[in-house]
Amino acid sequence: MQPSRIISSNQHDVHPDLERLVSKHLQTPFHKPISELNKEAFVLANDLYKRHQGNFILDSGCGVGESSYHIAKLYPDAFVLGVDQSEHRLQINSEWDLPDNAQLIQANLIDFWRLAVESNWLVKHHFLLYPNPWPKKKHLQRRWHGHAVFPFLKELGGTLELRTNWKIYADEFKTALSLLSKNECYFEQFEPLNPITPFERKYQLSNQKLYRVTLSF
Numbered sequence: 238m239q240p241s242r243i244i245s246s247n248q249h250d251v252h253p254d255l256e257r258l259v260s261k262h263l264q265t266p267f268h269k270p271i272s273e274l275n276k277e278a279f280v281l282a283n284d285l286y287k288r289h290q291g292n293f294i295l296d297s298g299c300g301v302g303e304s305s306y307h308i309a310k311l312y313p314d315a316f317v318l319g320v321d322q323s324e325h326r327l328q329i330n331s332e333w334d335l336p337d338n339a340q341l342i343q344a345n346l347i348d349f350w351r352l353a354v355e356s357n358w359l360v361k362h363h364f365l366l367y368p369n370p371w372p373k374k375k376h377l378q379r380r381w382h383g384h385a386v387f388p389f390l391k392e393l394g395g396t397l398e399l400r401t402n403w404k405i406y407a408d409e410f411k412t413a414l415s416l417l418s419k420n421e422c423y424f425e426q427f428e429p430l431n432p433i434t435p436f437e438r439k440y441q442l443s444n445q446k447l448y449r450v451t452l453s454f
């Protein structure tokens with residue numbers, strides 16, 4: 238595996254526009270039209286959600302689905318749904334023979350989360366593992382906490398867990414969460430005993446620091 242380079246950015250701290258942007262998103266309804274493809278994908282997902290009687294776990298941006306596999310093994314009574322927009326990544330998952338309590342679905346999360354909220358989903362745990370950092374300062378709105386869909390994460394409930402190798406992303410996520418919820422937010426640097434995603438493994442092998450932010454809504 239190629240060593241992973243430390244993120245370099247022209248941004249050296251929490252973005253100065255972050256709080257203003259999140260506050261705007263909290264006050265302005267997000268009405269971007271939802272694509273037919275994502276609606277179709279959601280029909281399948283909603284069927285899985287309705288059929289499963291126990292806890293439901295979302296692995297958003299699951300990539301090849303390795304994390305969905307590990308989470309499903311860890312919580313055998315829960316159902317784990319991995320969602321990713323990349324057909325290519327989802328197809329690589331053949332290495333991970335998913336257990337019966339997990340499935341992967343191709344969809345864009347910007348639509349998927351809104352459909353899930355519209356259908357009154359409540360998840361037990363929501364993993365956001367190593368999202369694309371978009372480290373350029375001008376790309377704040379492409380980071381999950383800078384996107385107009387961010388407030389929907391609260392509506393999905395449960396314990397939200399973000400992992401990243403970019404401390405500024407973690408700092409920003411924590412700041413943005415504090416605008417969404419008064420509940421306690423935990424921030425830690427951590428070293429996984431057994432990495433659960435390819436990105437986690439790659440960063441660990443490259444001796445990069447990893448950060449985790451969690452909050453229960």
Ligand SMILES: C[S@@+](CC[C@H](N)C(=O)[O-])C[C@H]1O[C@@H](n2cnc3c(N)ncnc32)[C@H](O)[C@@H]1O
Binds near residue numbers: 298299304344369
């Ligand atoms: C850096 S990769 C991390 C993948 C995996 N979580 C891991 O740690 O190995 C980010 C993933 O998020 C997915 N992604 C980014 N934006 C997305 C969106 N709007 N909807 C669905 N998936 C998205 C990408 O396709 C990619 O697989």
